[in-house]
Amino acid sequence: MKSKTKDRIYVICFLIIPVTLLVLFSYYPLTKLIQLSFTSWNGMSRDLKYVGIRNYQDIFSQKELFQTFGNNMAYVITALIQQVAGLFLAILLNSNIKMKTTFRAILFMPYIINGVAVAFMFNYMYDFSNSPINFLLNKLGMESVHFISNSYMTNFALSFISFWKYVGWTMVIYIAALQSIPGDVYEAARIDGAGFFQTVRFITLPNIKTMLEVSLLLSLNGALQVYFEPFLITKGGPNGRTATFISKSLELAYNYSKYGKAAAMGVILLIIILLLVAVQNAFLKGDK
Amino acid sequence: MLRNHKEPIKSTFIINNAIGRAFIYLIMIIGIIGVFAPLLIVLNVSLKSNEEYMMSGVMSLPENIANFTNYVRAFVEGNFVTGFLNTGILVIISVPITIVIASLVAYTLSRFDFKLRKLVYLAFLIPTFIPGMTVTIATFQVIKALGLYNTLLAGIILYIGTDIMQIYIFLQFINNVPVSLDESARLDGAGRLKIYTAIILPQLKPAIATTIILKLLGIYNDFFTPYMYMPKIKTAATSLYSFSGDKLAEWPLMSAAIVLVAIPTIVIYIFLQKYIISGVTDGAVK
Known part of the structure; x- marks a missing residue:
């Protein structure tokens, strides 16, 4: 057999399973999602009834659906704070202090702990009458705090859980970015007599711009898709005050059998995230 | 790198x-x-x-x-034996298959010259931009249609089929292996498969080691896949979730269950933290 034909057989053999999986779990779900978003499917019936763009109209007109984005904003704000905190820690750990590697290892640790365990751990921290935090506050002569209540702040309490879990991750990513800045750039700044803040502003930040953008995108992406903490701790309640866009969409599908509307919500979120990616790519191109 | x-x-x-x-x-x-x-x-x-x-x-x-x-109470009442066992099965089956599949795709994309190569490359690249949570409802239909709902296979096939990033991580490594190594092996009479096992795989060792650790942590810590696609088959994470159902007010017992589920990855981290941190940063920086 000619080696060209043989190669062709190898290519087919090596790719057939991965491509099948790719179609089944990436492309088919995507097209199916778009198709479902134009139907009133209830999850059971055999044939699909097309309803045009009614699902989309419903989502934009029903306040409580769109309000969930407001709850996601708490996660977005926390994600931004997480970026700043992670970068700050990374810059501190990039100095000439001792035990850097130990500090880095400890601050990164929450990232590898099981998320369900972390969520329930914080559920305990936030419990009104049992909370260790409230215990300390009382000792200091302060009143107990309702961490989980029907105020908007509950969203921040929930988003803090992912801050705790992921700030070390952000830090580690920024440390890697900072390490890639050549040392002589700093040397030059030092000789010029630049202070700490000047160095950060004129050397560190411009040199890690790409990483800043990528990391920001990743954490915004996560904040928009958040579902885990509200699902485990508040179930989106009370009265939808902590429901996020994804948790609402899953609830619509699995609790109320409104698959069409849930799919439309998925499509909307997908478009928003793809827009973010496009904006970021445009920025990256502009840099080069 | x-x-x-x-x-x-x-x-x-x-x-x-x-x-x-x-x-x-x-x-x-x-x-x-x-x-x-x-x-x-x-x-x-x-x-x-x-x-x-x-x-x-x-x-x-x-x-x-x-x-x-x-x-002891948490372990017995929460049925954690089954949970840990199922998580173990998911890891032992999905991790090696992911590594074989992803490395073969990377090998094909890096070393074979065929007409559709660019297209295949793009086909694998595009889904990395699709955020997983948004398509859940449709993926659920696929799992149901394949008859995998509530079976361990649902988790296994999703862990294998949706890990596209792995291909790119391996591709980076294989692209750094000099093609001259392949050629001299070919002169010695080695075929495509022999080159994969004798040259490519050994070069991938460090990447494979990192993949094993990170994938193990990922599967162990994943809640969504087992909860969504195989709710009746409990893993460590979903066991803790169902245990919390009626025990949430009993804080000492609940705390023990939390520690029980948190400990395994913390122990792994204590021994392998350098590899975990560099694996995570390499994956993200690329």
Whole structure:
């Protein structure tokens, strides 16, 4: 057999399973999602009834659906704070202090702990009458705090859980970015007599711009898709005050059998995230 | 890009004044307390009996530091044997298959010259931009249609089929292996498969080691896949979730269950933290 034909057989053999999986779990779900978003499917019936763009109209007109984005904003704000905190820690750990590697290892640790365990751990921290935090506050002569209540702040309490879990991750990513800045750039700044803040502003930040953008995108992406903490701790309640866009969409599908509307919500979120990616790519191109 | 795992962090800022240094240590100490305080509180409570917890509260140390009653109860009542076992099966089956599939795709894309190569490359690249949570409802239909709902296979096939990033990580490595190695092997009469097993795979060793660790952590910590696609088959994470259902008010018992599920990855981390951190950064920086 000619080696060209043989190669062709190898290519087919090596790719057939991965491509099948790719179609089944990436492309088919995507097209199916778009198709479902134009139907009133209830999850059971055999044939699909097309309803045009009614699902989309419903989502934009029903306040409580769109309000969930407001709850996601708490996660977005926390994600931004997480970026700043992670970068700050990374810059501190990039100095000439001792035990850097130990500090880095400890601050990164929450990232590898099981998320369900972390969520329930914080559920305990936030419990009104049992909370260790409230215990300390009382000792200091302060009143107990309702961490989980029907105020908007509950969203921040929930988003803090992912801050705790992921700030070390952000830090580690920024440390890697900072390490890639050549040392002589700093040397030059030092000789010029630049202070700490000047160095950060004129050397560190411009040199890690790409990483800043990528990391920001990743954490915004996560904040928009958040579902885990509200699902485990508040179930989106009370009265939808902590429901996020994804948790609402899953609830619509699995609790109320409104698959069409849930799919439309998925499509909307997908478009928003793809827009973010496009904006970021445009920025990256502009840099080069 | 293989980073030396033992490499310490280079210092780019030289802090000469004592105040600046004290400030950094202060921030680090606050951070460390922030990490450990909730973990230690939960550990502390988990070693107390219910009565003891009612009497002495959260902060005081347990009377008997070796009181593992809550752990035994949590382990038995939460049916964690099954949970850990199922997680183990998911890891043992999905991780090697992912590695074989992803490395074969990367090998094909890197070393074979065929018409549709660019297209296949793009076909694998595009889905990395699709955020997983948004398509859940449709993926659910696929799993159901394949008859995999509520079977371990649902988890296995999703862990294998949706890990596209892995292909790119391997591709980076294979592209760095000189093609001349392949050619000299071919002159010695080695076929395509032989080149894959004898040249490519050994070169991928460090990447494979990182993949095993990160994939293991990922599967162990995943809640969504088992909860969504195989709710009747409990993993460590979903066992903890169902255990919480009626035990949430019994904090000492619940704390023991939390520690039970948290401990395995913490132990792995203690031994392998350098590899885990460099694996995570390599994956993200690329």
